[in-house]
Amino acid sequence: MKVAQLTKYNKKNPQILISDASLPPLGPYDLLIQVKAAGVNPLDNLIARGDLKLVVPYKLPQTLGNEFVGLVQQTGKNVTNFKVGDRVYGRNPLNNIGAFAEELVVNQSAVAHVPEYLTNQEAATVPLTALTAIQALELLQAKPGQTLFISGGTGSFGAMAIPIAVAKGLKVITSGSPQNQQRVEQLGVNKFIDYTKEDYTKVLSGIDLVIDTLGGKETIKQMAILRPHGKLVSLRGMPNKEFAKRMKMSKFKQGLFSLASRSIEKEAAKKKIDYQFLFVTANGQQLAAANKILVENQIHPTVGKIFSLNEVSQAMEKVQQGHNKGKVIIDMSKN
Template sequence: MKAVVYEKYGAPDVLELREIEKPVPQDNEILVKVYATTVTAGDWRMRKADPFLVRIVNGIFKPSRTKILGFELAGVVEEAGKDVKTFKRGDSVFAFCGFKFGAYAEYKCLPIDQRLALKPSNMTFEEAAAVPIGALTALQFLKSAGVKKGNQVLIYGASGSVGTFAIQIARYYGATVTAVCSTANVDLVKSLGADQVIDYTKEDFTKLDSKFDIVFDAVGKTSKSACKNLLKPDAKYISVTGQPKANPDDMQVLKEMIEAGKLKAVIDRKYTLGQIREAHTYVESFRKKGNVVVSVSERSSALTA
């Protein structure tokens, strides 16, 4: 099978498209034919070993534990291990691959206790592949903060993957959303349901007179101390630099939101697996809106296989 492999840390040109052996699922795994994946900050940071902690996890001098990146995917089950009862051959699925990565390949084995679910019926494989990381992160952080109807929520970094999902999820739970982004992304975040938009290039959002029940830093570039004047008594400050509590049903919750028409993926650009270097270069530039998708199969833009 074809896969993108990296044998050393560095710039996008360390990524190489190669032929490698197709994996075989264990008894508790499914083998997924990957139709689409994405490029996230987690991917390029692993590739570049930035921060240095990556080297502690994946090899000091060169990648040793993980050599195929790709944090999330959508595809079709090609084979199920003998202990698998919840998925069968032909099922369309979407999944978070965990810190073993591996979605930059034509096939990927996933354990059934991984965060995966049947693909939303109203999403293409490309759209579904863009959901797990950003939407799971947004859902888990907002739920951990106790988001509920009537809350006033501020989302900083509202035009990124996590931010675009956070706007929609906060609105789903009945919150009023103030989104913070740059001028170029004002219309985008408004279209996702933001009640108020603050253009940080024109206004310092930390000096707003408004107070919020939840302040969510969706890009990890501010701090609780910088936002202290925005917080109501007993308010929650949450940041993607933290660790939210996961729930095994979260993927199913997202699927139901999507199929109810309450959640969609924002896709900025699409690339092929052969264009993976260009995709990494773009995402690392910090200019992307929402998500950058990589098509692995010609059928990635289809609703069904």
């Protein structure tokens, strides 16, 4: 089968080759899936540049890709939840990425059935964002009635996170560009902040929870809008010791992340804020739960530019450039 493999880590120009590869053996709880489409994410670039070697040290060559939609071709002898022909999607387990491939083998626990109304291209945009939203809210220990601020919530993450948060009874506030205001308000936000006219740090205070999608200086800025003992989960900030513990990393790595996050932890302590970092993991049950919210709201994710498997490098470069209107997709049927 044809796959897109990372053969050399590089900060500026990672080496990615389209090559033939064989599949691993099918385990008793595994599914053999014919991949129909795969989402392309900033995560794929972070991996290819070697920025995440401390978190997930992949041995090269490594087939890339972290989320997929496809058809079940074969099931392991102990599989009970899926059958041949089922259309499924998922976030690849961290130790078994490889969505940029014609086929893949994955444990049944990582996938869920695809809502019928979604196209393959739409479905390929869902797993990472939906799971990130669910796992972030879980880490925040979000409770009905609390206020949640999502920075830059007009993108693909906000399209999933806002309705999921609203369904859990949260009052959602987000910021973004004015052309997207009506769309996110229809998803249920209580307040929209036009970043071209207002600074969210000047108009918000006493917020219970924050999901930080921006990182850098914005992480510190968002701490200022939280109430004392408020909670912030960052998707782009600095991994900390608590993150390393949750990921069951070695004591050595826990120490490294503790040192690396010292300044942001100090800032959080000064403001009496609970800071956490999230690296989303595979979870088919959580994805199935998200399906109910997707179906109830008939959410159609925005699909951006579509590339073929042969164009993975170009697709990743497109994501790296940013400012994409919708998620970049690898469509296996595209020549």
